[in-house]
Amino acid sequence: MLENDIKNLLAKSFHDKFSLVKRRENLYQLMVPLYHEDGDMIDIFIKLSGSSIFVCDCGMTLMHLSYAFDINTKSREKILLEIIEDNGAQYEDGNILIPTEPDMLFNNVMQFSQVIAKVSSMRMLRKSNISSIFYENVNEFIFSSLSKYNPQKKYVPIAGQDEHVVDYFLTVNGRPVYLFAIMGEEKALISTIAAMTFQREKLPFMGIAISDSFEKLTTKTKKRVICAMDKLFYDYEDFEKQGMAYFERLAS
């Protein structure tokens, strides 16, 4: 096959695969052979606003993403905005868009399809994938930023009761501090039971909980955690921002 044949084939293919459907006044849906994993075509629209042209998704990407993954925490929203901005797009209340010019329209449509694909891949951050990230982050922070407090992992305060485990045992100015990294209802309850057991046994300690996302726990579980612990970090971001300063105050 000659080079010109390939060029003509591709040009014809691209031309044949693109079409435009008017959906509303000044709003057109671009039909392109680009699909989500489930086979649904990705949603790309061309919006005309006065003399301006926008390539946008009318909020459809985040709606599609929400079938399997919600942007419902600050860290997820931060990742979303970083993906959008790092790839040259803009975000307006759920709508992803790229302002464009006539001579840049094709390039921006291709660019936009990449943004949609990357945002859609955020579903890989759902719980089963992200659980290791949360625990890894906590582990790394404790052993780097709090290393001077001699952290020990998987500490069992009561001999013979290894069902009651402390995730991290630190010594702050001679005072035992028990850190519990909590992700999900089950871990929250296990940590609460452990802390209350240590209290019942009158062990001298300070109990600190780090939640991956406290707001996602049920109301009952939230109350139990608050009652059992002396200090709660609301999510990993909170721990990362406030953790060092908090421990320094404890040590002083």
Place this chain on the structure above:
Amino acid sequence: MGVNISKEYLDALITSQKQFKTFPRREMASERQFMRNEFEAYAPILDESFHVFMRQSIVFLENYSIGLVWNRKNDKPVILFRCNGPHGGNENSSHRFVTHIHRLNLEEAAVNRFVETDTKETEEYTTFEDAAWFFLSYCGFRIEEIEKYFPFLRRMNLFGK
């Protein structure tokens, strides 16, 4: 690890009688550019738990999706069944802007790829409300409970099934 389930078991997961474990909002909630609702369900005969989601675009009311997610024990959830509105194109259909239903692709699931690419056009519903009624009754929810928890569907479905 892939999931080796038969078509019969997939059908059973989708259609077996279900109970509401948590309850949907009485009205769809607005979030960004779409409306949403969701709840948890349980199939006592199979001892399996599910999540149901409902989404409808604010910009295009005909763009909606209502899905059944299987909350597998000790494994990541899987979308089994989805009723979609006529939102645009689909890789497996030459027609555009038609209502269609997605099902879990069992061949792909067997090799650990969980996608609802088994797609068929449908005439079972047209509007979001029709789709919600069809979805809930098809997925084994009792009519009395559908009417109780989705009163707006009852209002729309005066001549329903």
